[in-house]
Amino acid sequence: MVLFYDPKDSRDLSRVEAILRKGAIEYTLRPEPVRGIGPQQIHVAEEDLPRAEELLGQATRH
Numbered sequence: 001m002v003l004f005y006d007p008k009d010s011r012d013l014s015r016v017e018a019i020l021r022k023g024a025i026e027y028t029l030r031p032e033p034v035r036g037i038g039p040q041q042i043h044v045a046e047e048d049l050p051r052a053e054e055l056l057g058q059a060t061r062h
Contacts (some may be wrong), residue, residue, distance in 0.1 A: 001043040004052050008038050009015055016042055023055040
């Protein structure tokens with residue numbers, strides 16, 4: 001698993017999780033190693049990274 005996204009808050013985390021679920025991309029959440037940055041980091045399988053980035057980009061453009 002590789003770091004895909006580091007959400008700024010729980011709302012941002014929920015938004016990106018919904019995008020990944022809709023795209024059928026498996027992910028894991030890991031605790032943020034630096035205090036005060038965000039709730040958790042989102043990690044995806046390395047082979048899913050391009051598709052996850054594409055889905056997030058599409059969602060951001062709308």
